[in-house]
Amino acid sequence: MAPYVRVGVQGGTLFLGFGSIRRPVHDxxxxxxxxxxADHFRTPRTRAEARSFLDGPCGVDAGRAEAVMRLLDDDNHLIPAHTYDPADRYSRHALFYELSGADAVKVQPRLARARVVLLGCGGIGSLVAAALATAGVGELVLVDADHVELSNLTRQFLFTEADIGLPKAEVLARELRRRNRNCRVLPVVRDIGDGADLEHLPAGDLVVVSADSPGLxxxxxxHCVRSGTPWLNACYVNDIAVWGPLVVPGVTGCWDxxxxxxxxxxxxxxxxxLMARVNGRYQAPSNGPVNMLASSLAALDALRYLGGFGTPAALNRRVGVWSHDxxxxxxxxxxxPTCPTCAELVPVCEGV
Structure with a gap:
């Protein structure tokens, strides 16, 4: 029985598991x-041993025994005994992958082989980077030309007052290495002014864009449609945390x-x-909790895509969470199919 399975009675119904695996048992x-x-399964058992326990000590008839086994077999309530090793760094994530219906033994190596290019190391990019690095993504390329400022510290939590004036990409790289020495981190202190700048960056399995440069x-x-590179946008619109779409060239729609x-x-x-003049004075009201919300949901989708578990929420859509309600x-x-940017791509059938 998976360690994440809990049981409880509410409103006259027994619930087997909670969250996405919750199963009501009315009978x-x-x-x-x-x-x-379930108590018997606290020690790892085979299905044959479980059925024998129902038939023997429990004295359950064949029909009820079959119904009980079906309940446990559905919705990832049972996992391989070797999946959860409390001594392993990624053990709790392994349970999450199993909860999502994936084989955790396969997910972690996929993440370890992945390289992610992050454009922007500010309030959202720095938090996405921390989530990916600590989850075991193998390599991160951090791209940002900005330096740490005092006003950043309300939401860019990996920077400190002692870092003011230092390049964000280099400070973030230092902090990520402190958190996972097995994650390779390459800081790139430069602006992305045109497509040629993107061409000079290392190729990645995914590009995450949180920088807010006009036209970026x-x-x-x-660039990503042309090179066949998946990419994900993450940002905020005032008090709305936004992420998506996750663009997979040849599979999903693109930004255009x-x-x-x-x-x-x-x-x-x-x-x-007139609009340009009005918008020219705009200053985003950036807020730590809204940044965290956008970065967390974007990071989860990035991990889903790279690790091959679950379904990214931002496939073919851009999602916003209004923080006030x-x-x-x-x-x-x-x-x-008539998009001027991606219409010529041959559609690809890909499980994401």
Whole structure:
């Protein structure tokens, strides 16, 4: 029995497991044999041993025994005995992978082989990097030309007052190495001004974009579609934590398939000029908890994609969590067969 399986009664119903694996057991006649078998499974057993226990000491008839076994076999309640090793660094993550229906033994090596390029090491990028490094992603390339400022410290928690004035990418690299010496970290202190700058970066299995330079997402999208590199956007819109879409060239839509951000009206230069002047004074109200929300959900999708477990929530959509009431905002981002950026790609059938 997986260590993450708990049992409890609420509202007259026995629940086997909670969260995404919660199974309500309404048949009162199944409660005792199910609980006795769950207790028996505290020590690793084979299915044959479990059935023998139901038939023997429990004295359960064949029909109820079959129903109890079906309950345990569904929804990842049972996992291989060797999966959970408390002494292993990634043991708790291994349980999460099993909870998601994956073979944890296969997930961790996939992560260890992966290289992620992060564009932006600020409030979101630094937290995504920390989540990936501590999860065992093999290599991170940290790209940012900025230096640590006093105003960063409200939300960029891996930096300290002693780091003010130092390059963010180099400070973040230092902090990640302190947290996982097995993660290879390459800091790149440079601006990304055009596509040529992207060409000079190491190739990655995934690009995560959290930098907010004007035009950067479109530039990254074009580069990644051309090179066949998956990429994920993570940001915030004032008090909305936003992540997605996860673009997998040839599989999903790309950034240009659908209008995902507000833009100046075409063919109306006067209005466009007014909008540019108004927006020119904009300063984002960046907030630590909103940054953490966006970075956590983006990092989870990055791990899902790289590790091959579960389904990334940002596939073919951009999602926002409104922090004031926790409502969700969703923008569809399916592939447009007439998209000028990715229409020529041959569709690929890929399990993500």
């Amino acid at each position: 009162r006649a199944l409660w005792e044999p199910l609980l006795r078998l 997402t479109g530039m990254v999208n074009a 398939c659908r209008p995902l951000t507000a833009r100046a009206p075409e063919g109306e230069p006067e209005l466009a000029g 926790l409502s969700l905002d969703e923008q569809k981002a399916e592939r447009d």
